[in-house]
Amino acid sequence: MSYHTLRETFIPELGTPRKGKVRDIYENGKTLALISSDRVSIFDRILEQPIQDKGKILTELSLFWFEKTKDIIQNHIISHPDPNVIIVKKCEPIMVEMIVRGYLVGSMWRDYAAGKRTKCGIAIPESLKENDPLPTPIVTPTTKSVEGHDEDITKEELIQQGIVSADLWNKLEKTSLELYQRGQEIVNQRGMILVDTKYEFGLDEEDQLVLIDEIHTPDSSRYWYVKDVERKQIRFPDKEFVREWGRSQGFTGDGKVPVLPEEIMLEVSRSYKEIYHNITGQSIGDESFNIPDRLICNLRREKLIKGVYCHLVLGSEVDRPHAEKITKVLEEHGIPHEITVASAHKNTKKVIELIDNFNQSLEPVVFITIAGRSNALSGVFAANTHWPVIACPPFKDKSDYLVNIHSTLQMPSNVPVLTVIEPENAALAAMRILKVMEVK
Known part of the structure; x- marks a missing residue:
């Protein structure tokens, strides 16, 4: 990483x-x-x-x-x-992407070159060439797919399918064209052209239309530089550059995803920074x-998080009262935490998935494992995570103590489980460890 x-x-x-x-x-x-x-x-x-x-x-x-x-x-x-x-x-997203196009490029040009003269139900004039400006900017909506490809759709189909009402469509279309015009006016002053772009909208609690997601970024828009157009040497300093590279590798979405070469990665980063600087006048340093x-x-x-986390993992639901003695102390000290029940013997896949997930945590984590008898749970965690693991095994009496504690203490090499008997002490130990690990 x-x-x-x-x-x-x-x-x-x-x-x-x-x-x-x-x-x-x-x-x-x-x-x-x-x-x-x-x-x-x-x-x-x-x-x-x-x-x-x-x-x-x-x-x-x-x-x-x-x-x-x-x-x-x-x-x-x-x-x-x-x-x-x-x-x-948080808004309720409207399940349509509003694509505004000012020029005959991309998939629209490929369709046009193949003889198609409509786009999302809108007639396109004859005798146009690639990269020509359209007579007027048009809105070509697509479905907003959770998985798979977004698909072109006409405004009539959107209304018929109940995705939007006629009144809402009119607002979306008008607003999208106004946003595109504003963007075009601003970038024209910077020697750039906003070729096409995508807008997403939602409805807030008052049912008011809200612009969401992103706007006029090199991910959602195509840009040209006026000087390149005048020289008839058009280049795309945005994500279209990566798409063109993908097509050159024979990749258009199906099959194995190709590996992006370092020179392409560096060029994309440089181009995005160039767009940002030209539009805002500010620079993004390394x-x-x-x-x-x-x-x-x-x-x-900003007090959006505490920046530390404690995850208690129980081998059985019967261990919850024991765990609650720990969480009581954590709550008193404001330490974010949660409890998961997952037996290393009976829910092995769940345990491994949990470990893999928390190994990606950006904030420090301490695991507290609670399991008796043959305590595989603590060992599995300690062997497969880079986060500290504290075992706090439950026991009923002296004989139960001998079995549960010793099964926890006897871990193989390179399996660093810390064993704490008292639940309250386990919580305090986790807090002290998190204090040391806290990102400064």
Whole structure:
């Protein structure tokens, strides 16, 4: 893992995220935390290699555009605690992506070259060439697919299928064209052209239309430079560059995802920074911080998380009263925690999945395992995680003590289980360990 890129996030305090192609989404009542990773996707498939600073650029550029367009439509932004994170108002997403096109490029040009003269029910004039401007910008909606490919759809089909009402469609279309026009006006002043772009909308608690997700980023938009158009040497400094590379490898979404070469990764990072600088006048420097640590510190500073976590794992439900003696102390000291019941013998797959998941945690974790008899649970955790494991086995009497404690103490080499008898002491030990591990 490179600490100067952010491919995945897991922050136990915030729960299990919903993972989009680029963003990890954490729900918290009426708000969402959107964490923009450095992942890159083409043709609805995520590439393995992250692009340095990509998530930060998407976040900062979206914030720029949200500010520049807030007089057109309200957006979902609440706060911006970290370069890769925005806290937003939770809205009910409208399941349609509003694509606004000003030029004959991409899939629209490929369809046109094949003889097709309509796009999403809109007639396209004859005698156009690739990259020609359309007579007027058009809105070509697509379905918003949770899995698989988004599909073109007409406004009539959207209304007939009950995805949107006629009145809502009119608002979406009008707002999308106004946003595109505003974007075009601003980038034209910077020697750029907004070729096409995508908008997503939602409805808030008051049923008001809200702009969500991102806006005018190089992930959601195609850009040209005016000087390139004048020279007739058009290049795409945005994600279209990666799509073109994918096509050159014979990849359009099916089959094995190709490996992104380092030179392509560096070029994409450079191009995204160039777009950001040209539009905002600001620069994105190379990341000098350990990004996971920076993210955790910023979220903790804004009191969105504590920055530490304790996970209790019980071998059986009958161990819960014992565990509750531990959680009582953790609660008194404000330590975030949860309890999972999973026997190493009977729920082995669940245990391994749990370990694998928490091994990805960006914030420090201490496991407290509670199991008696042949205590495989503690050993399995300690052998397969890099986080500390404290065993606190339950026992009823002296004979039970001899069996349970000794089975916990007798761990093989390279299986560092710490054994604590008293539940309250187990909690205090976990707290002290977390204090040492706390990200500074």
